[in-house]
Amino acid sequence: MVDQDCQPGPGCTLREFRPFATLEAETLGALESECRVKRFRKGETLIREGDALSHVGCVRQGILKMQKSLSDGRQHIVGLLVDSDVFGQEFGALRQFEIEAATDAEICFFERDLFDGLMENSPELERAMLMNILRELDRARDWMIILSCQKVTGRLAGFFMILLTQFAEVDHVLQSRDGQLEIRIPISRTDLAHLLGSRTESISRALHALEDEGLLQILRPDLVRILDMEALAAEAGDAGMAGRVRLADIRPSEQPRS
Amino acid sequence: MVDQDCQPGPGCTLREFRPFATLEAETLGALESECRVKRFRKGETLIREGDALSHVGCVRQGILKMQKSLSDGRQHIVGLLVDSDVFGQEFGALRQFEIEAATDAEICFFERDLFDGLMENSPELERAMLMNILRELDRARDWMIILSCQKVTGRLAGFFMILLTQFAEVDHVLQSRDGQLEIRIPISRTDLAHLLGSRTESISRALHALEDEGLLQILRPDLVRILDMEALAAEAGDAGMAGRVRLADIRPSEQPRS
DNA sequence: CGATGGTTTGAAGAGGCTCAAATCAAGTGG
DNA sequence: CCACTTGATTTGAGCCTCTTCAAACCATCG
Numbered sequence: 158m159v160d161q162d163c164q165p166g167p168g169c170t171l172r173e174f175r176p177f178a179t180l181e182a183e184t185l186g187a188l189e190s191e192c193r194v195k196r197f198r199k200g201e202t203l204i205r206e207g208d209a210l211s212h213v214g215c216v217r218q219g220i221l222k223m224q225k226s227l228s229d230g231r232q233h234i235v236g237l238l239v240d241s242d243v244f245g246q247e248f249g250a251l252r253q254f255e256i257e258a259a260t261d262a263e264i265c266f267f268e269r270d271l272f273d274g275l276m277e278n279s280p281e282l283e284r285a286m287l288m289n290i291l292r293e294l295d296r297a298r299d300w301m302i303i304l305s306c307q308k309v310t311g312r313l314a315g316f317f318m319i320l321l322t323q324f325a326e327v328d329h330v331l332q333s334r335d336g337q338l339e340i341r342i343p344i345s346r347t348d349l350a351h352l353l354g355s356r357t358e359s360i361s362r363a364l365h366a367l368e369d370e371g372l373l374q375i376l377r378p379d380l381v382r383i384l385d386m387e388a389l390a391a392e393a394g395d396a397g398m399a400g401r402v403r404l405a406d407i408r409p410s411e412q413p414r415s
Numbered sequence: 416m417v418d419q420d421c422q423p424g425p426g427c428t429l430r431e432f433r434p435f436a437t438l439e440a441e442t443l444g445a446l447e448s449e450c451r452v453k454r455f456r457k458g459e460t461l462i463r464e465g466d467a468l469s470h471v472g473c474v475r476q477g478i479l480k481m482q483k484s485l486s487d488g489r490q491h492i493v494g495l496l497v498d499s500d501v502f503g504q505e506f507g508a509l510r511q512f513e514i515e516a517a518t519d520a521e522i523c524f525f526e527r528d529l530f531d532g533l534m535e536n537s538p539e540l541e542r543a544m545l546m547n548i549l550r551e552l553d554r555a556r557d558w559m560i561i562l563s564c565q566k567v568t569g570r571l572a573g574f575f576m577i578l579l580t581q582f583a584e585v586d587h588v589l590q591s592r593d594g595q596l597e598i599r600i601p602i603s604r605t606d607l608a609h610l611l612g613s614r615t616e617s618i619s620r621a622l623h624a625l626e627d628e629g630l631l632q633i634l635r636p637d638l639v640r641i642l643d644m645e646a647l648a649a650e651a652g653d654a655g656m657a658g659r660v661r662l663a664d665i666r667p668s669e670q671p672r673s
Numbered sequence: 674c675g676a677t678g679g680t681t682t683g684a685a686g687a688g689g690c691t692c693a694a695a696t697c698a699a700g701t702g703g
Numbered sequence: 704c705c706a707c708t709t710g711a712t713t714t715g716a717g718c719c720t721c722t723t724c725a726a727a728c729c730a731t732c733g
Contacts (some may be wrong), residue, residue: 177705195605225560228653235556248545252553287506290548295510297555298493302483304562305491305612307722309689354563359689361713378697378712395486565690567721604680617721619681636680636729 162310162344169194169265174215175241176285184279193266197258204245204256212266218263218328220343222256234352236296237344239327243289246272257346260328281336296323304354306394309363312353314372317383322336322401331407338383339376347380367392423660432473433499434543442537451524455516462503462514470524471503472531476586477520478601481512482609492610494554495602497585501547504530517584517602554581562612564652567621570611572630573651575641580659589665596641596665597634604636625650 169192177185194217197203203221221238235254238244244256246269272377276282302378303315320340325332332339342349346357353360368375372389374382383389390398427450427541429443438446442665447461452475455461461472461479493512496502502514504527535539561573578598582588600607604615611618626633630647632640641647646655 181494214583225556227560228649231563231652233560233585235559252556254556273523287545289546290545290552291506294548294552294555297552297559298483298510301493301555301559301562302485302491304559305609307612307688351563354565356690357712358714360693362689365713391486394489565720614682614722616682616723620721623681 161330171215171265174217176215176243176289178324179285180281181279184204184275185281186195187275191267191271195264195266197252197262197264199261202255202257204254206253206255210245210247211269213272215265216240216242217265219264220259220328221256221258221262221353222259222348225254229250232351233346233354234404236300236333237352239324242292243267243286243335246286246289252313259348273369299323299397300352303393309353309355309359310366311394312355313349313363314367314389315359316349316353316403317373317381318390318393320396321383321386324382324400325340325407333407334382338386340381340383342379342381429473429523432475434473434501434547437543439537439541442540443531444531444534445533447524449525449529453522453524453616454522456524457519459518460515461513461522462563464511464513466511468503468505469527470531471501471527473523473525474498474500475521475523477522478517478586478609479520479522480602480606483512484501490609491612492606493549495552495560495610497582500550501544503527504544504547517606518556542580556582558610567611567613567617568624569650569652570613571607571621572625572647573617574607574611575631576648576651576656576660579641579644580656581663592640596644598639600628600637600639628656 171180171185171189171192177188180188186361197219206209206226216238218240221242221244222234223236223238223244224232224234226232237259238256246254268408276286299319303312303319306312306315313317320330320336324343328341328343328345330341344352346360347361350357355363364375364381367373367389368381370388371393372383374384374387376382388403425527427447428448429438429450432551435446437441455477462468464484469478474496476498478584479500479502480492481494481496482491482492486583495517496514534544535589557577564570564573575598578588579596582601586599586601588599588601602610604618607618610617613621622633622639625647626639627629628646630641630643630650632642644660
């Protein structure tokens with residue numbers, strides 16, 4: 158998957174990415190000079206289940222999905238990787254997942270050996286990786302909680318609440334327009350179904366049910382406007398998520414509605 | 416929760432617990448001399464959501480549940496803590512959960528300040544904590560995967576597969592008798608329902624459905640004999656779990672059937 | 674023996690899955 | 704520019720499962 162056609166990274170300034178922001182210059186320089194940027198189109202597979210992990214990756218742009226294929230053909234998504242997330246550095250590496258691009262994506266790769274070597278000598282890098290893992294653990298539990306809703310509308314509402322609380326800086330997922338919040342649903346209905354443990358048809362019906370109840374408005378299949386955040390949080394079972402939405406972090410829409 | 420009535424640990428030999436097995440003598444000694452053992456009865460709360468984490472805990476015996484209470488009164492269990500699991504050392508500590516004893520349990524506590532101080536000076540301890548977190552992440556994803564089954568029988572089968580693959584050393588959950596595998600279900604139906612995103616009634620029905628299909632035999636409400644592991648794995652969606660069951664690790668039953 | 678907490682069973686209804694078909698948007702090639 | 708293909712989303716109808724509410728059952732403990 159990750160091979161010769163990676164470009165040495167001329168535009169690969171790592172400083173702006175959260176995990177690398179606090180690194181000392183020496184380690185940062187070594188990483189920057191050795192990184193390879195590669196682009197993937199939506200649907201392309203980055204890492205197959207069971208592949209040897211020869212590289213460590215960092216998401217520069219786009220959204221990746223970590224998924225598991227079950228023996229009966231079902232697939233389940235166990236997590237999304239977004240801006241600044243690092244993957245492939247699974248130390249003990251017990252479980253393995255397939256990693257696939259959910260949207261067009263731009264990834265920065267490092268040779269695993271190089272990366273491990275740098276980590277040996279840089280407590281900052283090691284600490285950054287620890288933080289990365291903790292963030293993943295937190296997210297995994299968030300997914301678990303929304304999966305605990307038995308109604309699909311609740312799970313979908315929970316998905317939106319997660320986007321609202323954690324995806325403020327990601328791509329153009331969140332935008333505010335006329336003071337109202339809009340969400341660009343960044344993944345397909347199929348992926349959403351795999352993520353929420355349901356079917357595309359049920360997802361579609363649930364979305365329209367939320368619209369009928371007046372919690373949101375469907376502007377396009379992949380774009381919704383939030384009308385009643387409180388009710389949305391309540392539908393999801395809340396757990397104190399509504400309060401964590403930071404409107405200030407969300408940039409006003411730049412693009413015309415089209 | 417954790418206060419004066421903790422006993423200094425005369426029987427607190429930490430070496431036998433996985434996370435501490437590789438520690439250098441100095442750190443181990445410091446931990447052993449400062450640890451406090453406390454017992455909890457089934458249902459007691461160890462840490463309330465939002466409590467300040469003044470102590471780090473390590474499970475010596477029993478099973479704890481990490482749970483989240485939702486605004487509509489529902490509860491959901493996001494993980495179980497068993498033998499040798501460490502909790503309360505949530506570095507960045509973003510999300511908080513309530514921790515409650517699912518069975519009678521024996522916990523070993525350390526002052527948080529002491530623990531953090533030791534970790535500063537002991538890369539081995541830090542590494543052990545990293546491994547602890549990776550294990551938790553792995554488990555969280557396992558739970559996610561079994562939650563993705565839409566039928567309760569599938570989720571229950573998945574729960575059994577997790578017990579079979581990961582709980583070999585825990586308490587007396589797994590036993591072999593006459594060459595056949597028996598599982599002591601270590602948590603109540605209510606907890607099982609909270610864990611699998613269902614209701615106690617559905618859990619009960621699903622268990623009996625598995626018996627009717629001949630996959631297992633219910634010996635007591637909390638004790639089942641596995642009759643067809645292949646079929647059980649298939650029911651759970653497999654994902655290669657059946658192969659990971661290590662019969663060799665499971666001790667023969669010592670106690671009479673009663 | 675009567676209380677109590679956990680488990681099981683029963684019946685009715687809501688909700689989600691399945692399969693099938695309609696709709697829609699975006700490309701492609703003539 | 705239009706017809707046609709392609710892929711994704713939506714809608715519809717019937718069936719199956721799970722939830723809900725209620726009651727029965729069962730073991731344990733005063």
